[in-house]
Amino acid sequence: MHPRPPLRLVPCIVVPCIALASSSCDSLVPGPALSKPAGALELGERVPRLGEQDAIGQVLVRVSRNMPDYRGLLRNRSSDIVFKDEESTGADRMMTPRLERRLYTLNRLVRREWDGVSVRVTEAWDENGEHGPSSAHYEGRAVDLTTSDVDPSKLGRLAFLAVEAGFDWVYFEDRTHVHASVRR
Numbered sequence: 001m002h003p004r005p006p007l008r009l010v011p012c013i014v015v016p017c018i019a020l021a022s023s024s025c026d027s028l029v030p031g032p033a034l035s036k037p038a039g040a041l042e043l044g045e046r047v048p049r050l051g052e053q054d055a056i057g058q059v060l061v062r063v064s065r066n067m068p069d070y071r072g073l074l075r076n077r078s079s080d081i082v083f084k085d086e087e088s089t090g091a092d093r094m095m096t097p098r099l100e101r102r103l104y105t106l107n108r109l110v111r112r113e114w115d116g117v118s119v120r121v122t123e124a125w126d127e128n129g130e131h132g133p134s135s136a137h138y139e140g141r142a143v144d145l146t147t148s149d150v151d152p153s154k155l156g157r158l159a160f161l162a163v164e165a166g167f168d169w170v171y172f173e174d175r176t177h178v179h180a181s182v183r184r
Helices: 023-028 052-056 068-072 097-113 152-164
Strands: 119-123 142-147 169-174 177-181
Touching: 052 169, 052 177, 097 119, 097 142, 097 152, 097 177, 142 152, 152 169, 152 177
Parallel strands: none
Antiparallel strands: 119 142, 142 177, 169 177
């Protein structure tokens, strides 16, 4: 029998793996997510990857104009944000204070990203019942967005910026707009 050679111990450095809690963590996941452009959502993508009600809470009531103080809605008076206001009622300027804060933050990010471009709100508070039965638009907690130049190629990046602006749920819904909403 041949004697076994002595066992050699090789020093090893253990490096802990730290996952950062940010919206860009998806880039660490192997698979199709690696092929998407950095800093943009793909069509149909939601952040977080939950249903809207799970992310922001249930819609409890349809706010109407005859409610005292519209149940906490305020009128966004920004001249830097474009409001479509297709109903000609000013409803698209009505929103919760939390939604308004996120919208201002998003507009700052958009103006920094694209020279001469701002956020365009196509829908905010819905007083006409045009959305599904449990839409956050009825409580003034949701907004449909484009850019002021209505460039569909910017929507994926706009959705990413909405996540960065602190919206509680962002959905690159279709090729015409991004939907974003907030908790109470």
